[in-house]
Structures are given as C-alpha cells and as structure tokens.
Amino acid sequence: MAGSKYVCTTSSGKVRRVAVVGGGLAGLMTVIKLCEAGVPVDLFSLVPVKRSHSVCAQGGINASVNTKGEGDSPRVHFEETVLGGDFLAQQPPCLGMADAAPGIVHLLDRMGVPFNRTPEGLLDFRRFGGTLYHRTAFAGATTGQQLLYALDEQVRRFETMQVEDDRGVAIPGEKMVRKFEFWDFVQLVLDDEGTCRGLVAQDLKSMELRAFPADAVCLATGGPGIIFGRSTNSTINTGIANAIAYKQGAVYGNGEMIQIHPTAIPGADKLRLISESARGEGGRVWVPKDPMDKRDPMQIPEKERRYFLEDKYPLYKNLVPRDVASRELFKVCYGEKAGIMGRNEVYLDLTHIPEAMLRKKLAGILEIYEKFVGVDPYHNPMKVFPAVHYSMGGMWVDFERDERGSLKLGSPRNQATSVTGLYNVGESDYQYHGANRLGANSLLSTIYAGMVAGPAIATYVDNLDRSAFDLPAELFSKVEKSEQKKFDDLASRDGTENPYGLHKELGEMMLRDVTIERHNPVLEKVIEKLGELEERYTKVAVVDKSTKANQAIPFMRHLEGMLILARVITEGALARNECRGAHYKPDYDDKNKDATHPIGRDDENWLRSTLAKWGGRDGARSKVSFIREFDYAVGSQKLHATDAIDISLMTLRKRDYTKKKAAFAADPTAAQKPAEAPKPADDAPKA
Template identity: 55%
Template structure:
C-alpha cells in the first residue's frame, strides 16, 4: 500500500466537506469534485436548524429521547445503530460547529439558543437565524479553504462526476469526470471515493431543491452496480411557496416559533392541525402535516380561495422576535411574493423536499448497538471503495425524516465516512497506482463515447421539455397519495420518456461550456432513478411514513418492515428486501 493514499470526495455540501475535513485532518490528500463552487451547494437552503439534545432549557431532553423520536418519526424503518450514533454525537457536533464560528442564535446569557421543531416537544434545535444550512456550510467551506491553502485539498469546481472506475475485481479505483468549461473528460485514480451528491428532488421538476439536485451521480453508480435503497420514500414538506421555477421552502421553524396553520371555514379561521393534534399541534411530523393539508384542500375543498393553498400565519408574533429568529425566510417571502408575513398570513402548499432513500451503505456496530469508530464498513456501499454520505445515502431517517435532522445526518455521515475511507485505503493490499492504466483508459473512453452519442442526438425532442413532463408525471402520481394503477401508469410514462430521450435534438454543437449535453446526460440518469422510486412505491403495499396508499392505509410490519433494495439491470430495477436493524427500540404504533 502506498504511504499516502489518494482519496476523492464528490459533492461539496455539508456531508462532502465534513468528509474532506476528516480526511485532511488525518494528513491525507483529498480531491473534491463539485458541479458548482462548493460554497453554492444545496446545503445553503436548509433553514430551520440542527438538532442536538443539549438540554439547556431544563426540559429533561436527552440523546436517548432524540433517538427514540427520530426512529418513531421515521416509522421504524431506520436501522437503529446509526440513528443512535447520530443522536449521541449531536451535542458534540453542535459544539464543534460553534467553535468553527457558526453565528448560532444566543440566549441572553450568551449560551446557544435552541427551539422546538416537528415531531418533538423539546427545544432541541440550534439555529442561525433562518439560514442555518448556509451558515453551517460556510463554516465547513472555510475550514476546507484552510486545508486548500495548505495544499492538502485540491478543488475541482465546475466538474461533473460521470462514473466510477472499477477494477477487474469490481472495486472502485477512481472516477471519470468532465470539466464543464472545456468539456474535457478525465479519469482520476483514487483508493477510496465518497459520493456526497445530495438528493434527487429535481426528478419531480419543481421542488424545494436546488437545480443541481438531480440525483444523477447516485443514478450513475446505481447503473454501475451500487444498490439503491428505500427509493420510494420521498418527503413532501408541508409548507412551501409554489413557484414557476421552483417551490420555495418556508421552514418548519416558522411553526416552531408559534406559526399557526389555518383555512377559513364558515367565515372563521379553522386551525385544522391544532384541532386534530392537541399535543403536537402545528408541529406534527412533516408527512402527517402534508397529508392533512392535502385532505383539507383536495377532499374537503377548503383551500384558500378554493385553491391548493393554506395559511401559515405569523402575524400575531412580535416583529422583533420574527426578525431575529426567522429573518431569512421572511425575506424570501417578501422578495418572491411581495407580501409582509409580519402583517399578513403566508399562503403555502406542500412540495417535494427530501429523499429518505438513496445509495445503500453499510455500518459496523458492536454488541450493544454502538457504531465502531473508524471501521471501513461505515458508509461504504456494496461496491468496495465507494462510500456515500449525506442525502445521497439511505440511512438515518427511515420512512420520514424529522425536521433539523438532515443537517445533523449530513454532518455525522461525513464524520463517519472520512475516517472509514482512510481505514479502507490504508488496508488495501494494492493501491490505485498499481491498477493497470488500461482500466482507467477504458472508462475514459466509455464516457467519451457516451458523451459523443449525446452530442450527436439530432431528433425532435427538447430535453428541457421532457424534464418538465417527467416532473409533472412524478408529482401527480408518485408523491403524497399513491395508487397502484397510477404508479403503474407513471412507470409506463417514464418508459415512454426513455424512448423519447433517444430522439432528443441537442442543437448545441459547442465543445465549450455545453449545458445541454450535461443536462441531457443527467436527464437519462433521472429517468433511471424515477423508475426506482415509482416501482419501489408500486410494490410496497402498505402505508408508512411518507409513503401513503389509501388502498393499504395501515403500516404492515409483518410484510413490510424491511428495506427496499434496488439493483440495476438493463430491463429495469430488480427488487430485493432486507431486514431492518430494530435491535434497540421495539416498533410501536406511531401516534402524535
């Protein structure tokens, strides 16, 4: 084994940057590839905060309660050792972020302030205004810049990940990537590679996600043999501002700070969540709030002005409090809608928001369910040497994610993945430098040919129109309320899109900064993943967390307390199911 292993992290959001920091801290060089300058990654969109049971408010909160609520919030589909490890690490993580200079809101005594969030009755969420994700990402970006100045980290920004390079034994030995300016395709050898490429909400066209969240990288490795797990679990956030280009998130923290949801009924406000859930009120988990809003608008037809719209009302809260704790989202509402939420109720509707599913990853736990630190199995996919962390992996959240747990799982995932990559690389018998050059050259050629085929597409279809149609099919049929006949129809539609994809007209012959070629490649990858989501949903005949079928309204642990595993084949995804690790908490009815 070479004295200094080579490592690659793809994706520069919270999970990717944390993995980078852990690797660099071990004195090992790391190359980071990102579609956008890392500081512009989607983590900036996280608003409300990050969970950690620090218990500064004398409420008796503890990591054990956080763990229980995370598992219950996920309807018992999460593997419990990782969720436990995450919740136990959370207070230390928030302290570390604080030491890195994140401007968290403070109590009058100068301590970290915490607020409530969905699915809990404790004040557990540390926050920096209402742009917590942005502030966390910046803190990590700054730490990485320090390592960049020390030449331990090398950034490749405006590069698109295309594929992994596999050796004759099927292990990952590097990546192929494309410079999005020169369009040059190169291969980069590495002993360990981590994908931290985020979620896939752009498959649904309009969502709360950023434009880069197409799931393309995850789909590419899925097509190379990586297992994709629990794809059918897609979180729909209850409160977003519908838009033409995207739906803009209105953070759950608005409700945590006292925001109330209502619609007019018989001339009076009807606080439908408070009435039905007297304990948790407006802070029931997201899947539940979203279904209630659908019920109010689509079944009872009580949406505001008869439309798909409900009120999220902050106007009773003092403006000073709102500015200090929610300034970032008030500004978004003012800028994009034009009304002042300090004075009038906001109009919101649910939007596709987060993928609980993703690349399957492993972990190593001891007999008591504690994660073994530094184990190379942690966060490793089924392809040796390929790791995944952040929204792109399927762990931690089960069938539904609690608010403010995503920043936490990104950070914790990166914290585990980095050292795991180092252990794995150090334990290799043969370094990537010993892999024949022909292996790398073959992958480069394969990618160059694939790119050439896309550039040569000269049919009649427009890739951006196809994407819009895909988004409509997915949003209409594979979102909040799911029926088997509609899911089947959606899959048929995706297959038709795949045929039409072959008739795309690229109409841009440029070999410089060609976004049409890049988008068309990602569109194919989105179609492959769309089938994983749709067919996974079709097969799962029960209701659990975000996955809801009126024809199968109950959770069915006997038949379905298991992880969906999808493997790519040329004729579509093949499904298997694996048991869930429920060794620490017994599944129980999920009541709020």
C-alpha cells in the first residue's frame, strides 16, 4: 500500500490477521492482494482450495483488449454488461470492472495461465453471449480451472513466505497465509457494537470447533445453487456462509435473481454445463420441425430443422444473453411441446465445425459430454436443456465512487457488507450482474472483486482503533462455547426426518417452481411448503453418530441455511411484480397477450435492489423483512444506504436483442465518445 505500512503485530507481539472464507477465484485474489499489502491471512475452505467451484467455469473471461480490429472498448463492455443485467447492476463497479479487465487478463497471462494463442503468439479471443465482439480470452474450455490453478499457485507461494514485523524481521513460525482446508465456517464473532472481530469454524475431520480472531472477515463463498437440488454447481455450493452472515444481520440483495443456463446435460446427480463457448465457436441450437421425427439427427436435412434462436434473433443468433436463450428453449419444450421427441431437450450442434478446431478450443467440455452421455459430440449433435447456474444476487456490498464515476480503489467501503468488518466478494456478492449475468463476466467479476477487496480491507484494518487480537479472550471463547452447544444439540437430534431426503424435496420444488417462469400463486404455495419443510427440519434425525469426519451433522447445518435462503429467493421473487433479466413472470410480460398485468420491466417501481434482512422466526418458520434503506458503518464512517441503483453512467434503454447491436449502438453518441484511458487495474503506487 502506498504511503503506509501495515503493522501486522500487536503490542504484545501477536500476529494480526484477516480471515478469508472461501478459496475460489475471488477469495484467492483477495488473499494475494492482502499479502501484497503486508496483511497476513487465515484462509478457510470447505475443500482444498484447488477444488473450489471456480474450476467448473469453462468458456473464458471477458476483456475488451480489441485484438481483432473490431473497435471493441471497455466502454462497450461496460454498457453491454449493464444492459445484459437489465439495469439492476450498480454502474460504478461495473465500469471499474470493464476498465480493469484487460489488465486482469494480462496479469493472468503473466501468472502462466495457458490461454489459447493466435499465430502471432498473442492472446486469442472468442465470442460469447450478449455481445457481437470477440472479447473472451480462454484456455481451452476449462478456463476457470486454469485461472484457479494460477491463483492457487501464487497463494501457495505466500504459504511459504514468512511474516515480517515492522522492522522487517521474520517472525518464527508465522507464514503469510495459513490455510484451513476442510474447515466449515459456522459463525461470525461480533463484539458489543456489532463489529466483526473474527469467526468460529469447524474442522470437518476432527469435528473440532474453534474461534479465530480476525481484524476483518471476507466471505468469498460462491453461490447457493444446491438449494435447487441438481444444478451446474458443485455440491459444496449451499450458500451456507451467506445464510449465516444474513442471520447475523448482514443485508442480502436481489436473492431472486437466479441465472438459468440454457445448455446443460441432464444427469442423475447433477446437471452438467455445456459452456456458452460452444455457441461462441459456432454451435447451433435446433429442434426437428417435426418433433416426433425418429431419424438420427445427422439424417435430418437442413430444411427440416428449426433454428429457433437464429430465426428470432438474426444478428445475435445463438448468442443472445442466457436469460433470453433459456426462455426460448423453455418455450419450445414446455410451451410448444416441440422438444426432441416431445421431451425437454434440444440439439446443440457442433458437427459442422472441423474436429481439429474443436479439439483445440472446446475439448474440455466435449470430453464431459462424451464421458457422461457416452455419445461422441464431434459427430453427433448434443442434447441439452437449461439448468440453474448462477446467482446474480448475494450479500449486499457497498462501493465508493471516484471523481469520474468509477470505483475508488483503496476505499474501505468497497465490497463492505452492512456488518462492520465483514466483506464479501465473488458470486456471493450482489453488485456486478444485476438481473442477468453475461457469459464470461463471472470469472472477471470474481477476480476484480478480489482486487478491490484486498486494498479495501487493508485500509480498513490499517485504521482500526483496536485490533481483534487485543480484545479479551472471553469474546471468542463465549462464541466458541455457544457454537459447541448448538453442535451438540444438533448431534443429539433423534427425530424422524432424513436431512438428505428433506433436501431432495426442497431441491425438486425450487427447481420446478422458482426458476425460468414464476407465477405468483405457485410462489405462494412454495413459501407455504418452505414453512412446512422448516417445521420438519426440527424433527430431523442424526443419521451418523461418528465423531470423526461426520458429514451428516454439518449437512444439517447447511440444510438449515438453504431453507433460509430459499425463502429469501422465493419471497423476493413473489414481491418483484415485473419482468427483468432472469426474473420472468408471464403474468407481467407486456409481450404476452394473455398476461393479466402486462407491464414488462417496471422501472418506476422496481428499478431498485431487493434488500432482505433476517426477521427472526415464527416458531420454526423463518421470516424475511424487506427494507428500503438502512444505516451501517465502515470503521468510524457512519453511512446510510438505500435500495437505489446507481445509474449515473448509462441511461435506461429498452433491452431488445432482436434489433441491431442492442447494447450500445442504439445510442450512437456513446459509441463515438473517445475511450477514456484505462485505469491501472490495482492499487499500484503512483509514481
């Protein structure tokens, strides 16, 4: 950090640390930035960080490097991101992200990510949804895995580096990063003022519960996809950390904004993603004109196929944003019963593309199809259907604007939640994607959020009056004891309900009723049923009594969290009576002739974040209170937040991908503005 050196020891010589929970891209980038600022870190993760869900990202990472002579720029990227999110995203952080993107991709390249190359040895870029530009850098079709490994390696290097005191002397036995893998975050330690001073976590092998003081805590725990049972998410993505923080007072934003990816492979245990990059490289979506056509798809001639996305969106074709594509697939399969053989499946066809090229650019995903379906996708069209994929919503976080309206780097407000000392980054925050995320923006937003959060937290801990490590031990032992009591109570449950069975019921209901199309009477039933599940949860049985590597009891805890967030998602969906991005109610669709309230996107009433606050319980049933504004503090700054969206950088416009260059050329003046000089992608000291 320019100007100041963080003093990482207390007066009594203890090493002060910040805790990061979650070791995916966002968490790891936060750790790296903290270490570079001289702040030692304790890193907690449910799994070895190298196995975090970021590995599942396939297609690539967006950055307007403009190497193809198309005239792309960060400004266009910003506008397409905001439009893609149907104006629910906070614009200053989005601008900061788009400006930083080229620097981030170059940084990852320097870290050794094996990005695909052009013949000149430059980075190659491909197309993705919601844009007409080649903006997506990629490493085969396992880009998330490659990015995660690069950051994991840098963090591993910090695991070997000594902590130095303010005289530059190494402190024996203290490394910059201490990893706690196979540890489950169970509670924040809050002091009497409600400031976060550390956390309690549980070792999932020995089942030991332990409190850790921390000068700040940053959650980087990903999305809650497992609430929907089967999804494209890893099984660790239960959203538990956010549910815990929400229960302890942190405000949750836009929970109802759940992205459904148009193309996944159905499976018994999970719905496996087939990346948008398949369409970015030329893949075509179609169904036979006669749904009951029994021929092998390769024998169905071109004129007897229906390329329904290309027909309706002649410019974007198969690369309309995900919410648009998923609704079209859903309509074809459910509405018209025109899926393959009348089933919920459509073809995703790559067979017209030379095999050698597919092997270079898409082998990672085609291998998944081949392994899990047993059919060769190089020579047969794949069968796919939409699946729950990503949560745009998450923990509410703050940002501070700079003079040009972008994000002010180093401000302790950036990525700060409504609980002082608690930060949140990555899919678990809410601010970058609005109502719908563009493909290949997630890898970018995770890393950017980490780059922003690191300096923000460093500033925050630099200015603390009192370190958590100087507080009385009782503050921590008290929470540790109460968590032990809660755990012992869970461990002694001898009811009749199997927690895994309850989860299956929850998942099936959420997947059926709270995804692509949402109907208020159905949502009301879901909310009632959620209450019943919460009641049945109190009668849950411990199915495993072991005191070692017991997975059943932590799962009960996760299930409780999933039930809480399922309610936030569903009640948020019920309240938001409009159509915006991924949130679609046929009864409110102004293009649906049967709609009872045809208003479409309702900017007058709903151009605002859904802010959910824990409302306690009524018996076993949890309660959500939706708020419009609240007070909070960052260090000594007293602040006030509302649910307003910062739309200072781009005016509202209609979102219509049937038209030419929907994103930015609709406003030609925006395109003609000279590109502003990109800001450094980090907190580099000014010369």
